Amino acid sequence: MRIGQGFDVHAFGEGDHVMLGGVRIAHEQGLVAHSDGDVAIHALCDALLGALALGDIGQHFPPSDARWKAADSRQFLRHCALLVDQHGYALGNADLTVICERPKIGPHAEAMRAAMAEDLGVGIDRISIKATTTEKLGFTGRGEGIAAQAVVLLVKA
Ligand SMILES: Nc1ccn([C@@H]2O[C@H](COP(=O)(O)O)[C@@H](O)[C@H]2O)c(=O)n1
């Protein structure tokens, strides 16, 4: 077994939606990023890469590379799933926490689980997504951005 954890933050900026867990959520602001800014998927990718000791998402998909400009982060997740498979592992489970005051994650959680499970080639029961505010404290509490954490367990295939 191998364990991995990931963490990511993106700031709010101009826009009319955010991408979270592969789901488009209407919002009065977007997230500033080189890619589509899917902070949940980025944290999950880093957890998977960390479990394999293969560096981090920026090493695999450099922000300096124009190929990843406005990229759909689901392709990053599918790439990480391939790496897991190539190294002889399967996903035991993944547990994510999205940290923001808004948008509310609850109404979108099942769609996010389904999208990420699809990209990882596992049942939805292996993917957990939770959300919390920081009770108006800190940068997430002030509505300046969104943070996400992920933990994964990989098991021998
Ligand atoms: N962006 C968010 C934040 C929270 N939730 C849900 O609300 C519950 C209460 O949040 P607290 O920070 O007050 O503990 C939390 O457990 C989530 O179920 C949410 O959906 N989206």
Ligand SMILES: C[C@@]1(CO)OP(=O)(O)OP(=O)(O)OC[C@H]1O
């Ligand atoms: C996803 C990548 C893609 O270039 O860029 P960003 O969208 O800026 O996101 P970040 O979480 O900073 O991760 C680094 C990059 O891999």
